[in-house]
Amino acid sequence: MPVPAAALTRKPVLFDVPYTPLEKRRLPAGRPREWYITHNRRLKAMRLAIALLDSGVYLPNQAHDNRIRLTAERIGVHRPSDTTCHMVRALMRYSR
Template identity: 60%
Template sequence: MAVAAVTTKPLDPTLHDPFRPMLPFTAPTPKKALPPGRPREWYIAHNRRLKAMRLTIALLDSGVYQPSSASNHRIRRAAERLGIHPPSDLTCRMVRTLIRYGR
């Protein structure tokens, strides 16, 4: 009696990557220039908040719901996967604060 051999392909590791977008990739929209006339510190703080929000969303999507489980190393690894420059300690602290209040 002949038995059919079953072969399976190994799982693609990128399918289980929590930082991989679920939708097909679309080109990012061109960035708008920020309004002129503000002090430099305002722009630095604004960009830091945007970066912290992007990292917080990525961590929440990957299942990190407690600030205590979001170490600086884990946040910097998420930034690396997203293609963002490594965040500073201050930005990592902001990410943990956003996770705390984002639940």
């Protein structure tokens, strides 16, 4: 099946304004405390993984605990635990 010519000549879309995060919403009530802890840990791990990727750290074996913690300090996130550092490396590993 031939590919349409329009699909081959797409140009990148340029953004006029920088990225702004969405408005925060309250978390749903009534969940066990462990759910909230895990949820917030995943969000923190995602923020750290994105910051590491932006800084040029692409492989999980390059993301040592010290580098993750320095990145957290640089972007203004509280110091991550060993579990969160492990989660950051796991996110980097499975995103491929």
